[in-house]
Amino acid sequence: MQVGIIGYLGKMGQELLRCIEENDDTCVYKKDQDNEILQVHPDCLLDFSIPEAIASSCKKALVFQCPLVVGTTGLGNQHVEMLEKTSKSVPVFYSTNYSLGIHCLHTMLASIQKQLKDWDVGIMETHHTEKKDAPSGTALSLQKTLARNCPIQSFRLKGVPGEHQIMITNQNETIHIKHTAYSRKVFASGALDCARWLLSHKYENGFFTMNSRFKGEQNETNNTTNH
Amino acid sequence: MQVGIIGYLGKMGQELLRCIEENDDTCVYKKDQDNEILQVHPDCLLDFSIPEAIASSCKKALVFQCPLVVGTTGLGNQHVEMLEKTSKSVPVFYSTNYSLGIHCLHTMLASIQKQLKDWDVGIMETHHTEKKDAPSGTALSLQKTLARNCPIQSFRLKGVPGEHQIMITNQNETIHIKHTAYSRKVFASGALDCARWLLSHKYENGFFTMNSRFKGEQNETNNTTNH
Amino acid sequence: MQVGIIGYLGKMGQELLRCIEENDDTCVYKKDQDNEILQVHPDCLLDFSIPEAIASSCKKALVFQCPLVVGTTGLGNQHVEMLEKTSKSVPVFYSTNYSLGIHCLHTMLASIQKQLKDWDVGIMETHHTEKKDAPSGTALSLQKTLARNCPIQSFRLKGVPGEHQIMITNQNETIHIKHTAYSRKVFASGALDCARWLLSHKYENGFFTMNSRFKGEQNETNNTTNH
């Protein structure tokens, strides 16, 4: 895959570059605030930069006529609208957390959400001390999937790339669900994985999220074994 | 609820009696190999005894014209057929694990089963040293829900009522799902809960399992939040 | 062992009675606010009641000339002084948490406390919703053993007898230490265990704590294997 990166000097941009190198992909286009280096038109464009860059990224995707994968956080409605408009002409994928494991947590919690009405739930998240916001966006998003106002507790402790734990309790039993990210790489490789997925569905324009990607794979929970 | 218990002298029978007392239910009928004490006809009959007792339990349920909840393990096909035949006349509920939490684990694993095709999975279960069989029936049943031949490891350690852990791994991230039972009471109160559920659907005969009970609540995983 | 119980109508008193029954011990004396039932003089007196009862419990121990095991929480200095004075004449054991597992946590954290100077630490505790105070006394006590002002987070969730977790983090690695109590019984049986320990050292008066009990067993950490 020949990849283009918007925001290649940022932390996620650098992580994407490392991932691309390890995967035998190549970076053929990279752009940051003051730099733009174009070798050939990329197969796919990834934007992990700032909301203000969205307009320019959309234009680039149209010029290259290639899918756009966006992981920039803090987008306003106007930015999402630009992405939706662009998605009429090229495939656009948008998520604020490209970890496939975190997506599994969403799927699992959605699947039991109604069963939990008599249970109590608590969410705990731990991140390194450089992370300024608390609770994490991912914790808030898990709370939304659970559709209940459960307590969230946050720790900011040295060196933790990201740990999310959901504790689900009832009389005489407890369920713990925990996701551990070992490094920022999980988000970069998840985004590249989504880019590859878009490319395998060539010419299908549209606006995609983690949910749409796994839709076919999560609709069929009624075929569990009888236990 | 006025309850009848088959196998009231066994460990689960005794646990059921304790639960009934705490819940303001009453036990109006109890039976074991050599004893049978009938006060009045029960609203519901619970059988946690031995496979050989099934035939007699089915007859009793027909006499009382009340639902039958079975938690006996090690049933053969001929026993299940008896239950199914009985379920034409009275509601019959059958499960080998009445913990609602373990049912949540099944639902969750079923919901992500297809998403996990590139992931590795391992199951670990720990039980007290009196438990003779390994791996536990519940671990085997979780493996079946995952529809893959993943490794299962068993510990038999003093005093552990029951712990099941599923480890789901990929490059750079790991998910741990763990169920902890605090006491045998979780199975007794789960069975009583299923009895109450049957009674709330009066006159509906049929053969029910944990899956049928929660069917309406687990079919709709596509309405997750976009994240 | 023939046991006496002060506060036998309280939750811990009832738990002690259940434990005594299961262990082939007997309760030969029991007292509560308005009741006092004496069969014979006990081998050991256990007080799990209220601070106001301490004076009377001390007198009883002197009358019976038997060891006194105290688990009452919320004692003031004046109560501890009474216990210390009494301990000149009979053995007195005092702890606010008789779980042997929690004592292991204290021993472990004390053993690494100096090694952790460059690490970050967080404590999380979860208890049932009836528990009013937060953080738990045990969490505060673990923090004291760590000799650092680390953050403590508390959850109050249905049905959890008591879970304490310490998370110890550094660049590239994390340690989780977790204690799970399955029921209140762990505190009752821990207290009875301490009573038995006192009786095995007959006639040695003095004021004992969990630390003094395990002193001989925790002083020798330098004989670890070379690894």
Next chain:
Amino acid sequence: MQVGIIGYLGKMGQELLRCIEENDDTCVYKKDQDNEILQVHPDCLLDFSIPEAIASSCKKALVFQCPLVVGTTGLGNQHVEMLEKTSKSVPVFYSTNYSLGIHCLHTMLASIQKQLKDWDVGIMETHHTEKKDAPSGTALSLQKTLARNCPIQSFRLKGVPGEHQIMITNQNETIHIKHTAYSRKVFASGALDCARWLLSHKYENGFFTMNSRFKGEQNETNNTTNH
């Protein structure tokens, strides 16, 4: 610190080079089977290669008159004897696991080893599928510190840098102790940390291990709080 690396082309050698770069240290000497590049004499020599290289590494340390830090696994007695002989002339540090967290686990388990005589213990370790040996050397070493023949279970699952869990159980309570390594970097930075520690004690020859390093910090477990 100016570092020399024996085995710089191996996985740990490459990890050491990355760590050195990030820490503002420099690599002034590197050697592998067919290469040897010397800029200036190093302050410290690190050997993460193969047992057969030990003899040559010892000679180099004597030539450079600098400390030697060895992390090579699978050493025989004859290799350890060489290291001990060399340690009469220069400081030598030897460990098969330079993670400070794993050392904490050893210290903690040693501190409670005698308290655990009535408890059951199980060890579980999980590593990536490329790891050939099972159980891990670290699991065996933890078992040795516990001084008991407890069961060890191993999982080999995709992408797990290294997870060790010890489960300690008794009637009504359980302790879980878990160490998670996020990447191989933890071993490289631990070794560099030990090199720095040796340099801060200039001219003290001798044979050092993780135990000797933290000796002063683990001997004083009796000053725990009274709880």
